[in-house]
Amino acid sequence: MPRPRQEIGTYGKISTVELSGGGRWRARTRYRFADGKSRLVERTRPTAAKAEAALKRALLDVEAARGDMLKPTTTLKALGALFLDHKRDMGRSDGTLETYGYAVGAHIVPRLGDLTIAEATPSRLSTFLNATSRDSGPGAAKNCRSALSGMMALAVSNGAADRNPVHDVERLSRPRGKKGSSAIAPEDLPALMRAIRATPSLVEQDTVELFEFMLASAWRVGEACALDVSSVDFEASTATVEATNVRVKGRGIVRQGVPKTDSSARTTPLPRATTDLLARRHERLKAETNLLFPTVLMRLRDPSNTQRELREVREGLGYPKLSTHTFRKTAATMLDRAGMSATEIAAYLGHANPSLTQDVYMNTLAGDTRAGSVMAEALSGVIQSG
The missing domain is CATH 1.10.443.10 (Intergrase catalytic core)
Structure with missing residues (x-):
């Protein structure tokens, strides 16, 4: 049975080897580019661990031309600004823009702004949303989730991400024992x-x-x-x-x-x-x-x-x-x-x-x-x- 093809924008197993002469290690893997071709990408450092870490960092921006306005290396701070501009251009209401703007400016940028699109994994986003719910309440977390979903959808549509990671984040549940206002008899x-x-x-x-x-x-x-x-x-x-x-x-x-x-x-x-x-x-x-x-x-x-x-x-x-x-x-x-x-x-x-x-x-x-x-x-x- 033929081996399944590697998906575009992904890489295979990383191998490390000590170079002759000692003192240098090489980490290497095969990355499949947007043109469908797989090419070797490698980095060398004084130790195997450092070489592998350097290679993983390089893989975040190895394909500089990937995406339109956005790239895998675009920060969430920049993505948030483009997302708000996009919503404004779509004629969203003042209230909607205010809600998204507050979620991006008050929560997402301070805590996630320096992450790149490629680094916005479901695990990291889930940790952020849970912390936001704990510190600022479920309503703030819900607004942040909605904004992040829109931001990452924009990244996907521009080719800067293959999948919206928010779709893989478990939805927040209302804290037990905490209810909203009750009706009056x-x-x-x-x-x-x-x-x-x-x-x-x-x-x-x-x-x-x-x-x-x-x-x-x-x-x-x-x-x-x-x-x-x-x-x-x-x-x-x-x-x-x-x-x-x-x-x-x-x-x-x-x-x-x-x-x-x-x-x-x-x-x-x-x-x-x-x-x-x-x-x-x-x-x-x-x-x-x-x-x-x-x-x-x-x-x-x-x-x-x-x-x-x-x-x-x-x-x-x-x-x-x-x-x-x-x-x-x-x-x-x-x-x-x-x-x-x-x-x-x-x-x-x-x-x-x-x-x-x-x-x-x-x-x-x-x-x-x-x-x-x-x-x-x-x-x-x-x-x-x-």
Whole structure:
């Protein structure tokens, strides 16, 4: 049976031999170049170990012409910059560019920037991602994995790597015993909302009605902060997600006219009490802005500041784990209790994958399409009227 051909860009067994006269060792192997031809590559050093190490280093850049913009010897720092430029040229949203930019600049470059593409092995990347998860949290590690996968895909498409090593890295699992925000039991909602309305700092920051809207709509905090009156159909009692607020380095808070994902662009049926709340806000604010939830200075509201404002008071509210995400989970729980399906609830929440909705937001699901009426009934008396 014929011996299998060596793959392009790989080398065979390294042999070492002491040269005549003593004092020098030669390490040699056969490398298969992009033209399909195998050629001997060798290095000599005072010892066998040093000769082999020198040969392995040489093999990283032995084919200088390999690749287009990129080569196996291109550093991950340079690859990261090209990757971000590539995403920018593709017209990715400000929020996406900010997320990738932070992952590359704050995590990947400081820890991996001096590695070359050829040195970015699954083992090294796995060690990095596990350390990032431990030091900065699973969310940061997830963003770094996504950025690294895109970077190495760019390297593969330019011929600087034969395979994306991120594909061979085991996916990170959520730490045991560490859960995200929990839903509020529907029967506890009236008391919670009364406590929120009675919190001076939230009243001063004009955040109370924002939380009421988020509870009724199950919108993400960035989506709610970006809501414009043009996105509300008062007659039909619906609101459409058409933008999200994000922080962009060097620009501050930006109303990004593209939702988080394609599935995030959705029209949400609202309880009539919630639509009336939006109408009252528009009447009060229309002389200065078309935004429905601006800051008290009539500027774009920062989702991160809004989350912080809630964190600062949640102990006093009696819910030490309360977050803006709690309102989404609570809405999902109410729809679940009404017997709606995972697909229907996913559409209401703006999830692309119903399995995410089922795994993270509720337990057993089954039902029909009636989200608007379900939410109106569940929140009867919870959202303030007039």
